[in-house]
Structures are given as C-alpha cells and as structure tokens.
Amino acid sequence: MYQITAHRLLVTVVDIVSAVARELPAAAPTPGRAARLTRARLRAVLKRAGRTRGIEEEVERLHAALWIPQMRQLPVLVEAMAVLP
Secondary structure (H helix, E strand, O other), rough: OOOOOHHHHHHHHOOOOOOHHHHHHHHHHOOOHOOOOOOOHHHHHHOOOOOOOHHHHHHHHHHHHHHHHHHHOOOOHHHHHHHHO
C-alpha cells in the first residue's frame, strides 16, 4: 500500500525548488514540530527564505497544511527521519 510520507507531502505543499522548502524543515524537522509552528514563526521562515509578497496568504496555507493527518507518522519513525541529513 502506498503511503504519503511527510517529505512527499511537504514537496507537494511547497515547491521543491523554493527556498521555503529548505527553510521550513530547518525550522521544524518533524511533522509534530511543524504543526506547532506559530503563524509568526512561519512568517519569519518565509521572510528568511526571501519571500516578500503574499506572505500572509502563504502563512495561512502552510499553517493549515501542516495540520493535515497525513503529516503524522509513528513517533519513532518521525524522530529517526528528523536526524537524517
């Protein structure tokens, strides 16, 4: 059975070539940590990635997307994947 991984979902949510796709995992390496990101923290991540327009809309989109159930995996798997380079 095919299962959506957190990484695959992140790539779908945020374009893989964007700086945001590199900054977001640095700010929150696990789905649980990502779900706990505040809107202010997401705003800071977007600005650090060089985003200057559409920040509020993107903050709301990411905030909602990081809460979907597919982002959750077994805790031991999530922690193991978070330490991989």
